[in-house]
Amino acid sequence: MNRNAMLKILNPLLGLLIVNQILTGLLADELFKVSPNAFEILHEGGGVALSVGVVLHVILNWAWIKATYFKKRAPAAKA
Numbered sequence: 001m002n003r004n005a006m007l008k009i010l011n012p013l014l015g016l017l018i019v020n021q022i023l024t025g026l027l028a029d030e031l032f033k034v035s036p037n038a039f040e041i042l043h044e045g046g047g048v049a050l051s052v053g054v055v056l057h058v059i060l061n062w063a064w065i066k067a068t069y070f071k072k073r074a075p076a077a078k079a
Contacts, residue, residue, distance in 0.1 A: 003060050010056060014053045014057060021047060024043040025043060028043070
């Protein structure tokens with residue numbers, strides 16, 4: 001599987017994991033009344049999965065990150 005195909009799977013998954021973190025973190029007690037066991041699986045497990053996904057995302061995009069943020073600057077012209 002090439003890099004672009006992996007990113008097409010990973011990026012929506014990261015979006016879902018972020019939404020999961022928001023919903024379980026902010027709204028779990030107020031709207032959903034989630035049990036402590038379900039919260040641990042959904043929020044803490046989702047946080048671990050999100051962290052792994054972010055690391056994979058950075059690895060897959062490292063060439064772009066390097067080209068964009070770590071450019072070699074041209075030497076200053078002497079006056």
